[in-house]
Amino acid sequence: MKVALIGATGFVGSAILNELTQRGHQVTALVRNPEAVKQDHHVIAKKVNALHANEVAAAVKGHDVVISAYNAGWTNPNLYNEFLQGSDAIQQGVKNAGVKRLLIIGGAGSLYVADGVQKVDSPGFPEEWKPGALAARDYLNIIKKEQELDWTFLSPAIEMHPGTSGVRKGKYRTGLDNPVYNDQGRSVISVEDVAVAVVDEVEAPKFIRKRFTVAY
Numbered sequence: 001m002k003v004a005l006i007g008a009t010g011f012v013g014s015a016i017l018n019e020l021t022q023r024g025h026q027v028t029a030l031v032r033n034p035e036a037v038k039q040d041h042h043v044i045a046k047k048v049n050a051l052h053a054n055e056v057a058a059a060v061k062g063h064d065v066v067i068s069a070y071n072a073g074w075t076n077p078n079l080y081n082e083f084l085q086g087s088d089a090i091q092q093g094v095k096n097a098g099v100k101r102l103l104i105i106g107g108a109g110s111l112y113v114a115d116g117v118q119k120v121d122s123p124g125f126p127e128e129w130k131p132g133a134l135a136a137r138d139y140l141n142i143i144k145k146e147q148e149l150d151w152t153f154l155s156p157a158i159e160m161h162p163g164t165s166g167v168r169k170g171k172y173r174t175g176l177d178n179p180v181y182n183d184q185g186r187s188v189i190s191v192e193d194v195a196v197a198v199v200d201e202v203e204a205p206k207f208i209r210k211r212f213t214v215a216y
Contacts, residue, residue: 013069056093109133
């Protein structure tokens with residue numbers, strides 16, 4: 001398939017890029033710094049400002065699917081607003097380009113950990129993660145109203161960080177709005193297996209116009 005990947009040099013985006021190329025997909029990596037994209041004959045790197053819908057539309061036109069691993073930057077003081085601005089520009093750009101399929105990588109903060117309580121609103125949620133988690137939660141509510149695109153929103157497990165990296169089991173369990181827990185009561189997955197789940201959904205969609213989550 002011909003895949004446009006936004007944010008291909010980020011923590012999650014780079015794992016998705018590796019998985020896509022290993023499976024032989026042709027990837028256009030849309031990034032701030034094309035020189036940072038790994039060299040591969042399956043990959044074309046393009047510089048795109050995700051805050052501008054017209055740039056997104058021009059770059060994704062003609063692709064089968066767009067994957068957004070867009071992140072406005074965890075240390076960005078305007079993270080909340082820029083994430084929503086960029087996500088909206090990506091959504092509009094994909095529509096304007098005539099691409100039907102959009103797969104968005106969100107966060108675990110919007111998963112329900114108790115009746116009516118989302119993880120981001122639970123006691124002890126790290127303050128430094130809140131702007132990004134709240135932005136992803138609010139964007140999920142926005143994309144749920146999208147009627148033209150065949151969108152999918154993926155919330156990884158609660159524990160998906162560098163400490164879980166380096167493991168590709170090639171298997172995972174799925175859920176919808178609640179975390180998937182293991183026998184120890186943990187919701188955990190490696191970024192490599194998040195990438196497996198993303199590319200599986202690209203190749204064989206099961207969650208059109210739905211949010212889903214993955215964990216071991």
